Amino acid sequence: MTLAGLEQLAVTGCGHVIGTDWDSTPVLKSRKMRKFMGRQDELAVIAAVRAVEAAALPKALGERCGLYLSVGFIPFEGADLAMLVEASSAEGRFSMERFSTTAFRALSPLLTFRCLPNMPAFHVSLNLDVQGPYSVGYPGIGQFYLALEEAASALEDGTIDVALVGGVADQDNVLVQHHFSRIDGPIPASTLSSAAGFLVLERQPDADRRGAAWRARPIACEIRYCPADPFEVCGRHEERTAIRGDSCDVAALGPAGLAVAISTASSGRLTHSVRSRDRFVASSEWEIA
Amino acid sequence: MRHLTKKHRVVVTGMGVVAPIGRSVGELVDSLLSGRTGAGPISTFDPAALPTRIAAEVKWTGDISRDRKMSFASEAARQAVEDAATCGSMPEPEGGLSLGIGLELFSMDDAIAKNAGAELPIERRERLTFLQTPSDLCVSVLAARFALTAPPATHVSACAAGTDAIGGAARMIARGRRRWMLAGGADSMINPLGVAGFCSIGAMSTSNDDPARASRPFDRRRNGFVLGEGAAMLVLERQSDAEARGARIYAEIAGYGTSFDAHGISEPHPDGRGAFQAMSRALADAGVEPSAIDCINAHGTSTPKNDIIETTAIKRLLGERAYRVPVSSTKSMIGHCISAAGAVEAVAAIGCMNAGWVHPTINLDEPDEGCDLDYVAHTARRHEQQYVLSNSFAFGGQNASLVIRRWPSTM
Numbered sequence: 001m002t003l004a005g006l007e008q009l010a011v012t013g014c015g016h017v018i019g020t021d022w023d024s025t026p027v028l029k030s031r032k033m034r035k036f037m038g039r040q041d042e043l044a045v046i047a048a049v050r051a052v053e054a055a056a057l058p059k060a061l062g063e064r065c066g067l068y069l070s071v072g073f074i075p076f077e078g079a080d081l082a083m084l085v086e087a088s089s090a091e092g093r094f095s096m097e098r099f100s101t102t103a104f105r106a107l108s109p110l111l112t113f114r115c116l117p118n119m120p121a122f123h124v125s126l127n128l129d130v131q132g133p134y135s136v137g138y139p140g141i142g143q144f145y146l147a148l149e150e151a152a153s154a155l156e157d158g159t160i161d162v163a164l165v166g167g168v169a170d171q172d173n174v175l176v177q178h179h180f181s182r183i184d185g186p187i188p189a190s191t192l193s194s195a196a197g198f199l200v201l202e203r204q205p206d207a208d209r210r211g212a213a214w215r216a217r218p219i220a221c222e223i224r225y226c227p228a229d230p231f232e233v234c235g236r237h238e239e240r241t242a243i244r245g246d247s248c249d250v251a252a253l254g255p256a257g258l259a260v261a262i263s264t265a266s267s268g269r270l271t272h273s274v275r276s277r278d279r280f281v282a283s284s285e286w287e288i289a
Numbered sequence: 290m291r292h293l294t295k296k297h298r299v300v301v302t303g304m305g306v307v308a309p310i311g312r313s314v315g316e317l318v319d320s321l322l323s324g325r326t327g328a329g330p331i332s333t334f335d336p337a338a339l340p341t342r343i344a345a346e347v348k349w350t351g352d353i354s355r356d357r358k359m360s361f362a363s364e365a366a367r368q369a370v371e372d373a374a375t376c377g378s379m380p381e382p383e384g385g386l387s388l389g390i391g392l393e394l395f396s397m398d399d400a401i402a403k404n405a406g407a408e409l410p411i412e413r414r415e416r417l418t419f420l421q422t423p424s425d426l427c428v429s430v431l432a433a434r435f436a437l438t439a440p441p442a443t444h445v446s447a448c449a450a451g452t453d454a455i456g457g458a459a460r461m462i463a464r465g466r467r468r469w470m471l472a473g474g475a476d477s478m479i480n481p482l483g484v485a486g487f488c489s490i491g492a493m494s495t496s497n498d499d500p501a502r503a504s505r506p507f508d509r510r511r512n513g514f515v516l517g518e519g520a521a522m523l524v525l526e527r528q529s530d531a532e533a534r535g536a537r538i539y540a541e542i543a544g545y546g547t548s549f550d551a552h553g554i555s556e557p558h559p560d561g562r563g564a565f566q567a568m569s570r571a572l573a574d575a576g577v578e579p580s581a582i583d584c585i586n587a588h589g590t591s592t593p594k595n596d597i598i599e600t601t602a603i604k605r606l607l608g609e610r611a612y613r614v615p616v617s618s619t620k621s622m623i624g625h626c627i628s629a630a631g632a633v634e635a636v637a638a639i640g641c642m643n644a645g646w647v648h649p650t651i652n653l654d655e656p657d658e659g660c661d662l663d664y665v666a667h668t669a670r671r672h673e674q675q676y677v678l679s680n681s682f683a684f685g686g687q688n689a690s691l692v693i694r695r696w697p698s699t700m
Contacts, residue, residue: 001466036554063566067549074392084397085404090614094397096481105487112394112486113554117392117445122685125549131566133547134687135457138390138445139425146442150457153464155369157294158684171624175395179423182409182416215603225440227432231414278425279432280440 001223003075003149005156010207011216011286013055014263015047015199018193018253020172022046029127036116039194040170041123042076047196047256048124048164051263055200056161058214060129066160067130068147069256070137072169073176081174107228120168132160137247141167141239142280144255145223151201161206168254183277184234193252197259214289216262216270221284228279235277243288244268262286296521298543299459300696302536303524304366305473306636307361309345309517309623313368316632318640320622322669327623328500328515333479341493343500344479345517348597356422358391358629361520362475366431369471370542373524378534380469380526385439386432387458389450391476391596391628392465394483395421425481427475432660439467445628446586449547450474451521452631452681453690456545456571458525459691468532473522474632487516490555492592505588505652506618507596507660511579514590517624521632540639541694543577546570550686556684557594561602564588567688568606575676575692579607582614582692583674584647586638586662588682589618595682597659604662615672617665621651631681635691638677643699647672 137143151163309327311317451474458472550563
């Protein structure tokens with residue numbers, strides 16, 4: 001598989017955010033919504049707004065903009081988990097009686113919204129008034145490649161004029177860290193980073209017409225898959241990124257890695273290849289302005 | 290008029306389902322047409338004092354993995370693939386998977402054990418399911434089991450995921466990007482955290498004393514949805530491939546449309562803008578006018594907000610004709626299967642369409658003000674259909690609609 005109409009595609013804006021030192025408040029349309037947002041949601045909104053600003057597009061993208069997103073493993077905060085455990089335990093075991101009374105009363109309704117995997121897409125759509133089509137995939141860089149594939153196809157067939165393609169993962173929390181500690185070749189929490197990266201994709205002639213400069217252009221892309229039962233076969237993750245032949249490491253950024261690499265690259269040729277634990281084998285090459 | 294960018298028509302040649310009122314397509318359709326409910330007291334765990342203590346559970350007697358949705362998905366996929374092969378052949382190699390899948394936050398038993406210092410299990414299967422089973426494992430397991438070598442798509446658009454999985458797969462095949470796909474959805478959130486989470490946002494019915502009548506879409510006394518669970522899978526392939534191998538064709542996935550409300554986290558846009566856009570785009574993708582639609586399988590959750598807004602959007606789409614088009618809610622009988630809902634409802638729509646019937650919306654005793662369409666209350670109705678529209682609208686305003694066309698050989 002490759003990207004439909006690849007030679008016509010232009011990245012006209014990129015945005016990214018890494019780590020935990022950021023504040024989403026300045027980019028939110030309504031600060032009141034922040035209480036509904038988990039970190040993954042905030043990361044996504046910051047990166048998406050930055051990408052749209054870089055592309056010099058209005059922050060009301062409307063019906064002709066689609067959103068194509070890959071989100072990371074479901075996040076859950078340690079403090080929330082600790083509260084649930086404490087309020088649900090009796091004699092060292094789970095007590096449904098306590099869970100349904102003490103823990104339930106302490107459970108914030110907002111918690112439900114903060115960990116739903118489709119919420120980053122909601123918050124991006126709300127803040128940028130995206131009303132077009134979407135796809136929301138999970139949980140890694142393989143699904144980011146599929147997001148690119150979907151976006152390219154929608155641009156080629158004229159369903160949309162602008163595609164927001166993003167990857168986001170909150171990896172600084174107990175549930176994601178648990179996941180990475182149990183897989184074959186466990187990954188220590190200290191090496192994981194939370195991140196979001198977004199690309200604004202357009203057809204080159206459309207970008208030219210509105211006088212938008214391209215930031216990156218895809219030269220080649222290939223997406224393959226090698227199925228194997230994860231209960232039977234070890235999975236390994238190998239990811240390589242290089243700009244002008246010098247390698248840079250974005251593997252710790254989960255589904256955001258490629259978009260962050262493009263967003264941070266200086267001019268030249270960027271190559272990315274991945275053989276992911278969930279059996280995607282993908283590679284792409286980008287010209288960076 | 291067909292969409293110019295479509296290279297292929299996409300047909301359904303296999304179906305499988307595991308639902309609260311049926312563990313095969315035939316059983317599900319029979320149950321739907323007789324108006325059976327799957328709702329009852331929760332039996333898979335003790336809900337103790339949770340505000341909601343009812344659900345529409347799958348009556349599962351076979352082996353089950355720790356994660357119910359994986360067992361449901363495997364069984365539905367097995368049925369669909371066997372069904373597609375009844376002609377003696379399977380679709381060409383290079384198949385793909387498109388799965389709408391729900392999340393499992395974590396097992397509270399495991400969370401407490403982990404907090405007490407329990408080590409990770411050594412054996413891989415247990416290790417990968419300890420505390421929480423990552424939802425993408427189901428994708429990997431199915432792809433391996435059925436040797437699906439095209440890159441799989443995992444949809445996590447919550448209540449719209451099952452419809453997105455089918456629509457997304459159909460779009461890939463229609464554009465020539467995949468040859469054939471196993472597409473559908475699987476979910477079970479009937480567990481302590483799942484039920485508590487929905488209770489905490491006030492989304493579920495609390496009619497614990499009368500579970501059979503708790504899911505009552507469009508009714509004045511509706512007070513939330515009943516949580517369901519299950520899975521449904523469809524084999525989708527090019528029409529030309531299906532005909533070449535002599536496969537039985539059930540229906541065509543003729544159109545697919547999606548949209549964002551870009552409005553409220555749990556409140557649909559007050560004008561039904563997003564729902565209207567998704568339905569309109571599905572019709573445009575199918576190349577048909579609203580006047581072609583013979584029946585609507587509604588999202589119809591039985592929540593106060595959804596049912597009125599969906600009705601508003603349908604009226605905007607169909608105009609005066611809206612009052613003459615049957616609109617029914619599968620969720621009145623099977624509850625809300627969340628990420629599986631759209632897939633189970635697509636199977637329900639195809640099964641009923643091919644039988645020449647519309648299934649009822651049960652428990653609709655007194656339509657709410659503003660819910661004034663023909664919801665096929667209580668009893669199934671004989672009704673020939675050429676095109677059915679099937680809706681799924683998610684928390685967070687992600688809306689998805691399918692246009693399903695009856696295949697001539699089924700008439």
